[in-house]
Amino acid sequence: MSPPPMPVDTSLLPALRADLLAKPRQLFIGGEFVSAVSGETFEVTDPATGAVIGHAASADAADIDLAVKAASRCFESGKWSNMAPAQRARIMLRLADLIEANASRIALTETLDNGMPLMMAFFGGGMGAAEALRYFAGWCTKLNGETFTPSNPGEWHAYTVREPVGVVGAIVPWNFPFVMAVAKLGASLAAGCTVVLKPAEQTPLSAVILAELVAEAGFPEGTINICTGFGKTAGAALVAHPLVDKISFTGSTVTGKSIVHACADSLKRVTLELGGKSPVIIFADADLAKAIPGAAMGIFGNAGQVCAAGSRLFVHESVRDEVLEGISNMARGLVVGNGMDPRTQMGPLVSDVQFARVTGYLESALAEGAQVLVGGGKLDVEGGEGGNFLAPTVLTETRAGMKAVEEEIFGPVLCTMTFGDDDLEAVAAAANDTQYGLSSAIWTNNMSNGLKLAKRLKAGMVRINGGMGGPDPAMPLGGFKQSGWGRENGRQGVEAFTEIKSVTINL
Template sequence: MADAEAPRDILFDRARARIAGLNRHFIAGHWQAQQGGAPIPVLNPADERQIGEIAAGTAHEVDAAVSAARAAFDHPGWRAMPAARREQLLLHLADLIERQADEIAAMETLDNGMPFAHARGAVAGAVSAIRYNAGWVRRLGGETVPVSVPGDWHGYTTRDPLGVAALIVPWNAPFAITCSKVSAALAAGCTVVLKPAELAPMTGLRLAELVAEAGFPDGSVNVVTGLGSVAGAALVAHPDVDKISFTGSTATGQGILRASIADLRRVSLELGGKSAVLVMEDADLRKAVPGVAMGIFGNSGQVCAAGSRLFVADAIYEPFMTALLDFARGLRVGPGIAEGVVMGPLISAQQRDRVLGYIEAGKREGATLALGGDCPDGPGYFVNPTIFVDARPEMSIVREEIFGPVLSVMRFGDADLDALARAANDSVYGLSAYVWTRDLAAAHGLAKRLRAGSVKVNGAGMEFALPFGGFRQSGLGRENGRYGVEAFTETKAVMIAY
C-alpha cells in the first residue's frame, strides 16, 4: 500500500516498526551493532514512552566511519565518478524519499514530536533540497582569468571537494537539515560522516537505508549515533576530518571552533538566534497576526530563526495584541499524531524545564504574562503558547535564546528607521529578522539596516536557493543555495605556460 493510501493508524504502526529496527551504526556500507556499553533509549516527547534505542558510538566507531569515508573519497569509484552519475544518484535518492515521504514524516513525528502536517512539509522540503543540490553537481566550475604576467599563460580556477565532511545535525528539524547537509556535501564531491542528534536520530538512520538503496558507493555516507559529548566530540577532534558542518547551540559551536584551530579545518556553524520582528503601523494585520504567531509558535518555538522579540507600533498596538492573543489561544497543543494539532511538545524534559525557567525569570524581572506560561495536564513535554508584554531590552527573556514558545513584546512610537534598527540589532545574535509593512521605503530601508543573515518582509518563508546563516554569534558561513554547496569545496588556482 502506498503511503498516500495508508490510513493514519497503519502509517504510524509502520513508522514504529521501522524505528524499532534502527539501532545500529552505518559504516562503510554495512550496519554495525553496539560494541559494548549500554544503548541510548529514544523517547517520544509527546507521551514520554520509549520508541527505540540507538547504539552509543565512541571514538572507535567514529574512527572506523572516518576511515571509511576517507577510503571512499580516495577511491576512483567516487573520486573519478562522472558528475552526471553523482547527480543521478542524488536524484534517485530524492525519488526514494518521496515514495516513502509519509512514513518518514510519521517517524519524524514520533521521534521529534512535531505535528504530522509539519513533518510532511519538512520531508517535502528535504526532497526539494536534494534535487536542488543535485543540480549543482555539473555546474560547480571555476573561471578563466586573464593573466598579466609576462609570457603566454592560461590561468583558471577549479572548485575541489574538501574531502571528508563531518555533519552534526540538531533535533529540531532533523530530517530536513540532514538531507540539506548530506546532499550539499555529496554534490560538492565530499564523502560524509553524519552524527544525528541523540534526541531525534531515527530519520537520519532511515536516510542511511535509502542511501544504500539508491546505490551510493560504500563509505560515501556513514552514520554514527551516540552522545554529542562522546561521539560528536570524537568526530570533531578526528584529524582526518577536512570539514565540519554543525547546526545547533552557540555554546557548542564555539567549542567546535576552538577544536578546529590546531589544524585550521574548515568549519560552517549555523547557531542560535533571537530574531526581531517589526510590525509597522501600516502592516496588514490579517496577515501579520498569524505570521507573527506562527513565527514563534511553529515547531513549538524550537526554531533557530524564530521571531521571539516583537516590536509593535504604538498606533496599532491594542488591536494587534488583541488579535494576536486571540489567535494564540486558538492554537491546539497536543501530540503530533493527532489531527488538527498545531503545536507539539518540546523535545525533552530538560528543554521543557529550561523554557519554564525562562518564563519564571520573565515574571521576576517584571514582564507581564499575557498568555500561557504553563503546561497542559498529562504526559509529554508540552508548554502552552506564552506571550509576555511590557518586556524590556535588559530582560533575560529578551536577550537570551529560549528555544521554546515564548514571545516577548515591546512597543515603539518613533518610526525612525535608524532608531528602530538599533533596537532590533541590540543582540549578540543576528540570524533572521522580520518586517511587516506596506511601505516599500520602510521595507528596503530596514532590510539595509538590520544586522541579520536574512530579512523577511511580510512573511516568514525562505527560498532554499538563497543562502542561510547569521551575523555575530549566530554562526559562520552560509548553508543552502549555491553557497551551501560551495562551502564543501576549496578554490584552486592553476597557471599553465604554453
Template sequence: INGETMTVNAPGDWHAYTRREPVGVVGQIIPWNFPLSMLAWKVGPALAAGCTIVLKPAEQTPLGALYFGKLVQEAGFPEGVVNILTGFGETVGAAMAAHPDIDKVAFTGSTEVGRLIARAATGNLKKVSLELGGKAPTIVLGDADIDMAVAGASSAAFFNAGQSCGAGTRFFVHKKIYDKVMSGIAARAEKLKLGAGLDPATELGPVVSQQQMERITRLISEGRSDGAEIVTGGGRAGDVGYFVKPTVISRTRPDMSVIREEIFGPVACAMPFDDEDLDKLAKDANDTEYGLAASIWTNNLGTAHRLAAKIKSGTVWVNCHNFNDVTMPFGGFKQSGWGRELGEQALQLYTETKTVAIRLP
C-alpha cells in the first residue's frame, strides 16, 4: 500500500512523503443477511493493510464465520491475527465497540445500532466505519425499456427476500407507463416460487426469523390502515416457516411508515409521477434519512447523468440494481453510514496516514 511524495512549498530543501500504516486491532461486526460476503468485505482489506481482527458474526448466522476461523487455523495464520467471537450485539458487540484496546470498529447493520456503536466508540475515540440501512429509490422514467425496468425493479425489491440494505423499496414510476410497469411487477411477484433455500427451484426464501417476519407484516398492515393499496401479496405465506408473500403496495404517501422505515423484507412501495422536472423528482427520491443506493431506469444517457448527480446516495445504478464489484466503493450518504467498503477506499479504512518531512542539509 503506497504513500505519496510531496513538493514542499516552504523555503529550503525538503524530502516529504507519507506512509500508510495499519490502524491496529480492528473489531468487525457483520450482519446476518450476507454473512460470508460481509465477512470477506471486512476481513480481506483489513488483513491486506496489516491489521489484526476480532470478528463478531451476527448471532443469527455464526456458523459460516466459525468455519472460516477453522480454515484460518488450517492455513497457518499466526495465532491472534484473526479471532472469531460469537455472541449477542447488546453484550459482545457493545463490549467490542467500547474496548480501549480496539483501535477501530467496522460495522454493517441497522442505523439504530450504528448510532449505539458510534457513541460507545467515543471512549478512546477509535475510528469507526459504518455501513447502515437504506431505502433505495427505484426511478423509472417515461422512456425506460419497460421489460428491462420490470425485471430489474422486481429483482431490486425481492432479491434475498428484500433483506438487503440496498434493496429498491420505493418505486417512482412515470405516470404514462405506471400501469404497465406495476402490472408487470405484480405478475412477477405472484409467480415467484417460495421455498427452502436449499431447494434449487426456490426463487424466494424465508426471512431470517419470526421477529423479522412479524415486523414486516406489521408494517404492511400499517400501510393498509393508512390507505395504501395492496396490489399483490400483503402478509405471511402459509403457516410453516418465516415466509412473507412478495408484496407490492401502491397509492402510498411520503408520510406512511412503509415509505419512511426500512422494511427489510420482500415489499415494494410505488408512487407515480408526471413531472419532467428532475429537481422535483430528485427531491422526492431524497426525502428519506437514508442515502445508500438508488437506481435510474432510462434510455436517455444525458438524463441519467443529470439525475444521478442530484441523488443523495453513495451508489447510483443506471438500468441495473444491486450491482457491486470489488473495484467499486460502496457506502452511504446521510444516515446510511460513514466510510466506503470495496475499492481502494476499503484499504484506507484500515490504515493511518503518517507524514514524514526531512530537511535536507
C-alpha cells in the first residue's frame, strides 16, 4: 500500500529558509512589528542539524512593559473586552481560517524550529490549532452567570456575572509551540481578556507567524502582543509586571513553583500545567495488539517530549515478556530522523541541553541498577549530522526510588515494572507513588476493573484503552499534586480567565 499523499506544501521550504535567514523576527506590540528596545537578537537553531536557521528579537523588561501597557490600554478601553461576544467569535474564527490556510508554512517552521515530524507539525500543530481556536470561539457567546434567591428578609433580586480577569501573561513551552500558544490565546480571548504571549526561546518562530495572522484577522490593537525572548528576562518581567492580572504557564514544575513565589505578593491569578510521570497499566486481559503500540507511542511520540508521556509502564507479569518484546520491536523499527523527511516517525530532542539532560538520566538509571533492553544511545541519522537524536529506549529492572523513575525525563525513555495480581489497591498505590498526577492510561477488557482503577488513580486525566493521544479542546486538561494548578480547555479552561461578581438588589 502506498503512503498517503503529503498534505504539506513543501515547495514553500526554500523561500521560508531564505526569509528566516534574511531578517530577524520582530516583536508584535500594540498591533505593530518592532525590534527589541535593546536591539538584541538571539540565534534560533534546527535541532536536527544544529545549524542556525534564523534570529529572533530578544525582549527584556522594557519590551514587556510596552507590551503589557498596550494590552492594558486595549482592555481598559473595552475595544475587545466589551465587544459583542458574537463579534469576538467572528474575529477568532477568521484567525482560525487564516491558520488553516497557512498550515503548511506553520508546519514547516515548527519542524525546522522544534524538530518534530512534519505530519505531526501539520495535523497536531497548524490544523489542530485552527480547530482548537474554533472551539474556543464558540464560548464567546456561552459564558453566563446565575440567579439566586437569598434568604434575607425582604424581596431580592440576586445574580452573578462572569467578567474577564484582565491582562493575561501567557507563557508556553517548546514541545508543541504553536498549538499551545493558540490554545492559551483562544481561552483567554473568549473570556474577553487581552494577552501578552511569551513563546519558549528554543522555538520562537511559529509565534511570529501567529502574530502576522493576528494582524491580518482584524483584532483591535493591543489585544494580542507577542514577545520572543528568554525566560529569565522576558518571562520573569511578564510574571512580575503589576498590570498583568493572570499568568497562564505551561512548562516544568520547577519553573511553575518559581512563578507561584513571584506572584505571591500581588496575588495574581495563576494557572499552571506542569510536569508528569504518567503511568501506563497493562492488565493480563488487555488487547495487546492495541496496548503495545499505544504504550510505545505514548512515550516515543514527539521523542517523549510530552508532559503527559506514559513514561512508567506497569505490566502484568503474565504478559510482561510479550509486551516488552512488542514495545522493543517498535522502538527498533521506528524511523528516527530529520522531521522534514516524510519517512520520519520520531525526530530529535529539541536542543543539546535537553539531550544532555535525558542522557544524564540514562546514566543515572544504569548506575542504580537498571538495564537497557533497547536503545540507550545517540543515533547517527542521515541528513541529521550534528542533530540531537536519541534512540527510543526501554529500561528494565527499574523501581521506585530511582531518579529516572521519580523525575520527569522528557525524552523517549520508558521505565518498566511488573505486578503479579489484579489487586487494584496495590496497582493504584504503585501508580500513584509519584509527586506528579497529570495523566494515566489503563489497558484492560474488564471495564469494571478499568473504571474502579480510574477512580483510584490520582491523575487529572485517565484514558482507558485509548493510549496517550493529544487532548481534545473540549476536555479539561490539568493535573493533581505537583502537576499543576487549575485546568485548561473545556468550560473550566475558559472560566479560568474570568472573575465572578455577585450582585444583590433589595427590591
